[in-house]
Amino acid sequence: MKSHFTRVLLLAAFLIFANTSSADSLYGRIVGIADGDTVTVLDATNTQWKIRLMGIDAPEKKQAFGQKSKEHLSSLVFNKQVTVEYSKQDKYGRTVGKILVDGTDANLQQVKAGLAWHYKKYQKEQSIEDRTIYAQAEEQARTEKQGLWIDPDLTPPWDWRHQRKSKH
Known part of the structure; x- marks a missing residue:
């Protein structure tokens, strides 16, 4: 029993360490907004970074609330x-990260405003804390009919993207 408990503790410590140590940080100024979940950051070396906001999916530009989200x-x-905390790139070469402005999580603010979904398909890439907070924020926005949640359809x-692809 004791050795099992020790192994569980060691595994938990490893997962916590692995989760926090794998993130990198990028500092810069936001110079472009593509839509409600993609921005461009210019760093100190004048390098532009396309950032896909981690943990959320916003309406596409041609969807209802797409422009409002942007x-x-x-x-x-x-x-x-901003500070961008990131640990991966997506299949389009964008850096996937959490954007902090003076310590405020902009990704989470999009969800709280009802202008993005918590992207549960990729929630395992988030810390357990962020995963929980984002899910609660979406539930509260839904309950209070914030932003896009006023739309019953x-x-x-x-x-929406899948439907568009299958039409072509």
Whole structure:
């Protein structure tokens, strides 16, 4: 019993360490907003980074609330100095990360405003704490009918993209 408990503790410690140590940080200014979950950061070396906001999926530009989501993200981050915590790139070569403006999680703010979904398909890439907070924020936005949650016929962006692909 004791050795099993020790192994569980060691595994937990490893997972916590692995989760926190694998993240890198990028510092820069937001110089572009593509949509409600993708921005461009300019770092100190004048290198542009395309950032896909981790843990969320916002409506596409041509979807209902797509423009509102983009505008809200812009109001949070555009032309501001940010820290991006990241640990991977997506299949399009974008850096996937969490954007912090003066310590405030912009990704989470998109969900709280009801202008993005918590992207549960990729939630395992988030820390357990972020995963929990984002899920709770989405549930609260839904309950309070914030932003896109006022629409009873809502199509999540991942379904919308799939529908568009199958038409072509």
